[in-house]
Amino acid sequence: MKKLNVALLSGGTSGEREISLKGGDQAYEALDKSRYNVMRYDPGTDLARLATDAADIDAALVIVHGVPGEDGTIQGMLDLMEIPYQCTGVLGSAIAMNKLVSKFFYEKAGIPGPKYISCSRGQSVDASGIINRLGLPLVIKPASGGSSLGMSIVRSAGDCEDALAAAFACDDTVIAEEYLAGTEITGGVLGNDELEALPIIEIVPKNAHEFFDYDAKYRAGETDEICPARIDEGLAKTAQNLAEAAHRALFCSGCSRTDMIISNGRIHVLETNTIPGMTSVSLLPLAAKTAGISYAQLLDRMIELAIEKRTIRTKPETKKNSSFVREKRHL
Numbered sequence: 001m002k003k004l005n006v007a008l009l010s011g012g013t014s015g016e017r018e019i020s021l022k023g024g025d026q027a028y029e030a031l032d033k034s035r036y037n038v039m040r041y042d043p044g045t046d047l048a049r050l051a052t053d054a055a056d057i058d059a060a061l062v063i064v065h066g067v068p069g070e071d072g073t074i075q076g077m078l079d080l081m082e083i084p085y086q087c088t089g090v091l092g093s094a095i096a097m098n099k100l101v102s103k104f105f106y107e108k109a110g111i112p113g114p115k116y117i118s119c120s121r122g123q124s125v126d127a128s129g130i131i132n133r134l135g136l137p138l139v140i141k142p143a144s145g146g147s148s149l150g151m152s153i154v155r156s157a158g159d160c161e162d163a164l165a166a167a168f169a170c171d172d173t174v175i176a177e178e179y180l181a182g183t184e185i186t187g188g189v190l191g192n193d194e195l196e197a198l199p200i201i202e203i204v205p206k207n208a209h210e211f212f213d214y215d216a217k218y219r220a221g222e223t224d225e226i227c228p229a230r231i232d233e234g235l236a237k238t239a240q241n242l243a244e245a246a247h248r249a250l251f252c253s254g255c256s257r258t259d260m261i262i263s264n265g266r267i268h269v270l271e272t273n274t275i276p277g278m279t280s281v282s283l284l285p286l287a288a289k290t291a292g293i294s295y296a297q298l299l300d301r302m303i304e305l306a307i308e309k310r311t312i313r314t315k316p317e318t319k320k321n322s323s324f325v326r327e328k329r330h331l
Contacts, residue, residue, distance in 0.1 A: 003037050006303060007050060007060040007083065009074065011042035014066025015149050015170075023063040023278035030296045036303075043069055047077065054081035059306040061299065062087050063278050067144055070275050071097040084310035085254075086302035088274040092251035096274045099175055100143040102250060106269055109249035111242060113269050114178045118143065119164075121172040127160040130176045137179040140164055142171030153179060182263035185229050187243030188276065188287040190301060192253045192309050197240035198287035202229035225283060227290040231262065239267055246272045254305045257284050 008031070010024025011017055024040065031038050039057070041050045043064055050057075060083050064074055072093035078085050088096065095101050100118050107113075117133060119125045131138065131154075140163040141151035150170030152163035167174040184205075188198035204224040229236060243258040250256075250272055257276040260267050276284035288298045 001035075003035060004058040004303065005056055006031065006036045006038050007053070007057045008038055008040050008063070009043055009050075009060060009069075010040070010063045011044050012064045012066065012069040013044045014064075014069060016065035017044070019277060019279065020063055020065050020069075023282065026280055026295075027061060027063060027278055027299055031299055032296060035300075043074055051077075051081060054083055057081075057083050059083070059303050060085040061302060061306075062275060065275060065277070066149075067097065071144070084306040086306040087254045088250075088252045088256065092253065093274050096250045096252065096256075096272045098144050098173075099141070099271050100173060102271060103175075105249045106246065109245055111245055111249060111269050112266065114139075114180050116175050116177040118173060118175050120174075121168055125164060127164065128157065131157055131160065134176060134178045139175075139177040139179050140167050141175055141177070142167045143173035143175055144171045180261050180263040180268055182261045183229075183231065184259070184261050185231070185239055185267075186257055186259045186283050186287075187239050188255065188257045188284045189243050189247045189252070190255050190288075190305070192305055195244050195247060197244050198284070199227050199290045200229040200231070200236050200239045200243075201283050201287055202226040202231070203283075225281075225286055227286050235262065235267065242267055242269055250274075253309055255284065255302060257287075 008024055008028055010020045012020055028038055028040060039053065060078055062074055062085050064070060068074070070093060072090040075085065075087065075093050076090045079090065087093070095105060103113060103116065115134060117130055136157070137153050137155040139151065139153055140160070142149070150167045152159070152166055154160050154163045164174060184203040186201050186203060190196045190198065204226065206222050239260055242260060246258040246269055247256045252272065252274055255276060256272050256274055258272045259270045261270060276282065278285065285295050285298060289295070293301065
């Protein structure tokens with residue numbers, strides 16, 4: 001069987017670069033070299049080389065986190081070069097990367113979430129007004145980005161200004177959100193049109209972490225990640241249904257992971273990740289493993305979904321034109 005040429009993208013220029021590189025390294029080691037010719041690209045330095053090689057690439061694995069990269073910019077370039085990829089397309093990536101816009105789509109789909117207020121750089125921000133509306137404690141975080149960068153839990157009025165400054169250092173739009181005490185969970189989803197909800201994971205940061213922050217996410221041993229989650233079957237099914245609903249509401253494809261919290265017996269959706277982490281301590285590989293899918297098999301499945309996505313979204317006449325374009329590239 002002919003090997004597939006796979007472009008593995010990791011790195012980039014966001015604050016999550018190091019995590020992206022680690023995920024890329026582990027994916028490279030796990031990919032079956034008898035099935036794939038793997039070519040590595042760092043979007044921070046190698047986009048010109050990627051464009052040069054595009055005609056010979058069968059699929060891309062994008063393991064790039066943050067902005068730019070997870071926000072639809074890399075996806076748009078891959079679309080222009082006619083390279084299929086495993087993650088969500090331009091529209092869904094842009095929506096999911098902006099937590100404020102995501103909330104609009106969650107609300108439209110009837111997906112429950114915490115109360116919130118948004119504010120933009122340059123606006124007069126009334127910290128006392130935010131506290132009056134949402135109470136204490138509350139969560140303040142940048143609207144875009146990931147890995148909990150710029151996020152704070154505000155427990156006293158005096159901490160609000162510093163929390164806002166930390167969030168504004170990461171983005172021009174900030175979200176203040178009611179704090180919901182409870183059990184943190186996350187649900188992975190695989191698929192394009194036909195979805196598979198993976199087992200729910202319970203997230204328990206160790207005492208040194210006030211919440212599931214950057215170190216708790218990526219430093220081994222800092223968090224207990226329990227899969228399947230220690231919740232009853234009904235709640236677990238509801239969480240899986242909400243993960244699928246969020247996947248569809250945000251126009252996701254390939255894979256996603258939706259973070260939720262169970263508070264007072266109800267599940268609230270917090271955010272959806274369109275390129276979940278792929279390191280050895282990441283959550284999507286753990287959920288897949290619990291479902292009987294090894295790390296290498298998960299990568300195989302992602303590549304299959306990338307190629308499937310192009311096939312089911314492309315009309316026959318467009319496929320012919322696409323082949324013609326690819327043939328011309330070799331001239």
